Amino acid sequence: MLSIIRLGxxxxxxxxxxxxxxxxxxALGADEIIYSGEYEKKMINNIxxxxxxxxxxxxxSYQKNWRKIIKQYREKRFIIIHMSMYGLPIKKQISKIRxxxxxxxxxxxxxxxxxxxxxADYNIAVTNQPHSEVAALSIxxxxxxxxxxxxxxxxxxxxxxxxxxxxxxxIENR
Numbered sequence: 001m002l003s004i005i006r007l008g009x010x011x012x013x014x015x016x017x018x019x020x021x022x023x024x025x026x027a028l029g030a031d032e033i034i035y036s037g038e039y040e041k042k043m044i045n046n047i048x049x050x051x052x053x054x055x056x057x058x059x060x061s062y063q064k065n066w067r068k069i070i071k072q073y074r075e076k077r078f079i080i081i082h083m084s085m086y087g088l089p090i091k092k093q094i095s096k097i098r099x100x101x102x103x104x105x106x107x108x109x110x111x112x113x114x115x116x117x118x119x120a121d122y123n124i125a126v127t128n129q130p131h132s133e134v135a136a137l138s139i140x141x142x143x144x145x146x147x148x149x150x151x152x153x154x155x156x157x158x159x160x161x162x163x164x165x166x167x168x169x170x171i172e173n174r
Contacts (some may be wrong), residue, residue: 009037053152087123
């Protein structure tokens with residue numbers, strides 16, 4: 001089980017980026033995303049709608065207290081990964097991380113509390129330069145799954161794209 005927690009979502013400011021975290025997580029092989037911070041039902045429903053139309057399984061939910069989530073997942077023996085440009089290079093840590101099947105990946109929004117760095121089993125950087133949390137999450141998932149996520153087939157998809165060298169071909173199953 002690979003779960004993502006998006007810390008500190010802020011309505012109005014983070015809607016697009018938080019949505020993209022959920023879309024990237026789903027498309028690249030995660031099982032769920034949990035949002036904390038301000039509750040935004042529309043954003044969560046958008047992720048659920050994409051899963052309903054494009055296939056799953058994938059779960060999107062909200063939990064106000066991120067500390068509680070981390071504690072619950074640790075009790076379930078999940079490894080806690082915090083994505084941070086201050087962390088250790090992913091290339092040097094990914095083989096150790098892959099040994100774990102149950103992972104909770106923390107993706108920040110606003111300034112991440114110092115406590116998160118201490119709660120994590122691994123603070124991981126995809127680069128030590130400023131970058132997007134969506135990029136960090138995407139690269140982490142790509143490395144974790146060894147590119148196999150790119151061939152993932154989604155169950156119960158109502159919409160499917162047929163790759164084309166030019167143009168668009170979309171199949172809709174109703």
